[in-house]
Amino acid sequence: MQKEIGVKADFLDGRLQTNVALFETERKNYYITLPGALNPTPDGRDRSRGLELEVTARPMAGWSVLANFVVQNVKVESNALASNAQMGVINRSIAGTRPTGVARTGARLWTTYDFQQMALHGWGVGLGLTYKGDSYADSLNLYRVPAYVVLDAALYYRQKTWDVTLNLRNLTDKTYYISPTFAGALPGDTRSAMLTARYRFQ
Template structure:
């Protein structure tokens, strides 16, 4: 269990030329960690709530400027699993759910999703390295990454769709020497990482 307070100075451009107040945060978190399958896997589960005030975001009237929202609250759960299933076979898995909403504001509708925050994120990466024999040190892996849909602007006028990516790797490791080949988005999925200023700027993902 943990409790924390924070503050951070923010920079931006207000329409009236005024300076912005520091962003302030309050977070509560509780979690548990356990070992599974004869200590072959380690699992961690965490629940949290983070409240931010004076958050900087795009001005709904003119996206070339910024405003400070009254309050944003994020509640979520994170689950991670890591371990060695068999000698040489490792796995890393993660799932996160975040409900990030505007809870107080004079310009942005209360209840809107916080821009740029996906509701669901999940990943799974598994590798196998030959532990013995003539192929000792050679290995490979495959990874899967899912990012849920998100809102790219404070008014939630449109949605960036979710996407699912597959990555792979081949490598050789021997003491202090290693060499590898990483392949990202091997199925050439078309996806978009973010968008700003009401479709004036869209950032596509790498092919």
């Protein structure tokens, strides 16, 4: 169940657009894996309240900038008990903890430029940062997954019916972790490249 109220506004003849939203999300009856338990339990319950801000700017012809920021206060409302013998925790309620893998803050900054010169018509480049705040890998919030910032880029060529894009991920080859589980977290993508071609049928 999600409730949301927001305001959208345009400035500078549409070259600057803003979107601000307050939200509340409630989740119930989903499966969670508790430390010390043999099987998942359907007692997952949590509630989050937060603010999302998005700004889109077009400072000049061909140049676009998108910025997005989210901050939320999210807490588990389930009273299920969990244990972690290695950490000396026995039958502690998970109420008031943060759900596994959920960060309080997140942000993205992405900018693209479509070349305006006739000789480079159709070509464009993009560069962006993705940020995710720290999270936890377990329901007791004993194993913290660090925050990270990743730098990506793109080079593309677009026509009316087709386009080709080269995505460059994690340019700095930063080590970071995603998809937290009750036992740890998986590493994110290393420096990599992906070439994508698309054709749009008329």
